[in-house]
Amino acid sequence: MTIVNSIINWINYKRIYQIELYREHAKDIQVELLFDLLGSAENCEWGRKYQYESIASLKDFQQRVPISTYEKIEPFITQMIEGKKNILWPGDIKWFAKSSGTTNAKSKFIPVSKESLDECHFQGAKDVLAIYYKNFPETRVLSGKSLTLGGSHRVSSMNSNCFYGDLSAIMIENLPFWTDFHRTPPTEIALIEQFEKKIEEIARTSIHENVTSFAGVPSWNLVLMKYILDYTGKSNLLEIWPNLEVFIHGGIAFEPYREQFKKLIPSEKMNYMETYNASEGFFAIQDDPASPDMLLMLDYGIFFEFIPMDEINSASPKALPVWEVETGVNYAIVISTNGGLWRYMIGDTVMFTSKNPYKLRITGRTKQFINAFGEEIIVDNAERALKAACNETSAVISEYSAGPIFMSDTAKKGSHEWIIEFEKEPDSLENFTNVLDRRLQELNSDYEAKRFKSVTLDRPKVVVASKGTFIQWLREKGKMGGQNKVPRLSNDREFLDELLKINLKT
Numbered sequence: 131m132t133i134v135n136s137i138i139n140w141i142n143y144k145r146i147y148q149i150e151l152y153r154e155h156a157k158d159i160q161v162e163l164l165f166d167l168l169g170s171a172e173n174c175e176w177g178r179k180y181q182y183e184s185i186a187s188l189k190d191f192q193q194r195v196p197i198s199t200y201e202k203i204e205p206f207i208t209q210m211i212e213g214k215k216n217i218l219w220p221g222d223i224k225w226f227a228k229s230s231g232t233t234n235a236k237s238k239f240i241p242v243s244k245e246s247l248d249e250c251h252f253q254g255a256k257d258v259l260a261i262y263y264k265n266f267p268e269t270r271v272l273s274g275k276s277l278t279l280g281g282s283h284r285v286s287s288m289n290s291n292c293f294y295g296d297l298s299a300i301m302i303e304n305l306p307f308w309t310d311f312h313r314t315p316p317t318e319i320a321l322i323e324q325f326e327k328k329i330e331e332i333a334r335t336s337i338h339e340n341v342t343s344f345a346g347v348p349s350w351n352l353v354l355m356k357y358i359l360d361y362t363g364k365s366n367l368l369e370i371w372p373n374l375e376v377f378i379h380g381g382i383a384f385e386p387y388r389e390q391f392k393k394l395i396p397s398e399k400m401n402y403m404e405t406y407n408a409s410e411g412f413f414a415i416q417d418d419p420a421s422p423d424m425l426l427m428l429d430y431g432i433f434f435e436f437i438p439m440d441e442i443n444s445a446s447p448k449a450l451p452v453w454e455v456e457t458g459v460n461y462a463i464v465i466s467t468n469g470g471l472w473r474y475m476i477g478d479t480v481m482f483t484s485k486n487p488y489k490l491r492i493t494g495r496t497k498q499f500i501n502a503f504g505e506e507i508i509v510d511n512a513e514r515a516l517k518a519a520c521n522e523t524s525a526v527i528s529e530y531s532a533g534p535i536f537m538s539d540t541a542k543k544g545s546h547e548w549i550i551e552f553e554k555e556p557d558s559l560e561n562f563t564n565v566l567d568r569r570l571q572e573l574n575s576d577y578e579a580k581r582f583k584s585v586t587l588d589r590p591k592v593v594v595a596s597k598g599t600f601i602q603w604l605r606e607k608g609k610m611g612g613q614n615k616v617p618r619l620s621n622d623r624e625f626l627d628e629l630l631k632i633n634l635k636t
Contacts, residue, residue, distance in 0.1 A: 218470030254412030274342035431468030523556035
């Protein structure tokens with residue numbers, strides 16, 4: 131592998147150099163990219179509507195083009211699905227990534243152009259490998275196969291004009307044939323829609339392969355890994371795949387699952403690499419193994435803007451280009467892409483940890499928070515507080531969801547209810563709850579103020595969920611596999627009450 135690695139590192143050298151330019155030339159890269167996008171789309175229906183040909187500056191673009199949600203651009207996407215050309219992006223779009231998100235059951239169909247596949251999604255996959263080789267030049271990851279647990283929707287025909295499916299299925303359908311030699315399971319199994327059937331077939335066909343890497347969503351990969359151990363009777367994955375060396379993950383926060391992965395893959399040499407990708411685009415890659423922060427990828431055909439969360443409900447929120455962001459501020463992401471999304475708010479929130487180069491971490495969703503009493507708890511607060519509680523009580527969490535307990539005739543004060551399914555229960559639930567509460571106060575001054583002497587908020591309530599509660603909730607919602615995930619925080623009790631009802635049955 132030494133010769134092979136030397137060749138690959140030589141090939142990657144130019145790309146790594148281009149990525150290094152992000153540090154000094156972020157503004158130049160993004161401005162040039164924006165005007166390339168505008169030039170490409172100026173003769174499309176959307177481009178003519180907003181007179182792209184006369185936009186001369188970022189200020190013009192921001193003043194002329196409104197910030198969009200899916201509901202606002204859905205009529206244009208419908209035209210594209212019907213086969214009309216030159217609507218949001220030049221030419222006709224034949225591929226649409228189906229996405230439902232976590233808080234909205236309605237299906238969204240995100241246009242996937244050839245440019246977004248080649249210059250964004252596939253380039254992101256290539257850069258993951260390039261960065262991994264840069265960090266681990268002696269890797270043997272390409273001596274074996276990557277086990278990729280893809281989405282739950284195979285590519286299907288919407289009509290004679292176009293096809294839809296999970297992004298992972300669309301990518302598999304468009305990959306060159308030679309990639310089949312480096313991945314498992316085979317395509318016909320990867321595209322099975324029924325999740326339980328899929329993992330059965332993966333276990334049957336992949337245990338005899340030389341798997342050196344995993345890729346996918348942490349929660350669903352854990353389900354697969356545990357199934358494979360039951361199927362083989364082995365105690366850990368290294369007994370099946372001794373050359374396993376990296377898990378490339380994304381979709382949800384990894385920290386709540388880290389201890390479970392360490393137990394299933396007991397090796398100090400095992401690497402974990404986070405990516406930030408979605409149906410709408412590939413956004414960031416963890417480029418430093420010692421830090422969980424991810425490098426914002428600036429040349430994938432995506433122009434980024436960021437709205438401070440304290441302005442998100444403003445009639446005219448100020449959206450900042452990347453070179454104007456500050457560290458430590460919670461932002462909602464807005465993107466304009468080579469797939470035809472224009473000033474599109476994807477629903478994620480991030481916080482920058484560095485500006486040279488631009489690195490970030492995902493903090494949550496614009497619709498996933500608890501602010502029933504003015505406490506403004508976000509997912510990042512929850513993840514950090516839960517980690518502290520687990521560390522102090524030797525607990526390991528499988529899944530969780532939290533929301534408000536509202537004031538009532540019997541409850542004069544509000545509080546939060548946390549439904550938690552533990553892989554390993556805390557040695558003291560009382561202490562776990564106290565640490566969770568204390569750490570939330572340390573992380574969030576609004577929560578601290580509401581908890582001061584329990585004036586507004588009482589101590590949180592933690593409910594220990596039975597094994598399988600969250601999987602059953604996902605099963606009942608038809609959300610098994612793929613990018614589907616449990617809502618972490620809610621500002622009402624819809625999800626909590628559904629989970630509690632299931633928990634009573636299990």
